[in-house]
Amino acid sequence: MQWGWTCPLCGTDASVSRDADSGTFRWKCDANACDAVGFGFASRRRARLALREYGKRHGDVYR
Numbered sequence: 001m002q003w004g005w006t007c008p009l010c011g012t013d014a015s016v017s018r019d020a021d022s023g024t025f026r027w028k029c030d031a032n033a034c035d036a037v038g039f040g041f042a043s044r045r046r047a048r049l050a051l052r053e054y055g056k057r058h059g060d061v062y063r
């Protein structure tokens with residue numbers, strides 16, 4: 001498991017890919033049952049930071 005690239009909601013690995021059309025990066029949870037996703041990031045680094053922020057936000061909601 002690579003640090004920083006796991007879904008903050010279910011702990012499954014999240015894939016990061018580059019959207020060729022917009023030139024931005026996105027991350028998406030690999031679990032079919034989970035629809036956690038983020039997109040529109042300028043770099044892989046920003047996508048990872050956003051992934052962590054996503055976890056914080058949802059942690060607040062569900063705790």
Ligand SMILES: [Zn+2]
Pocket residue numbers: 007008009010011012029030031034035036
């Ligand atoms: Zn997930």
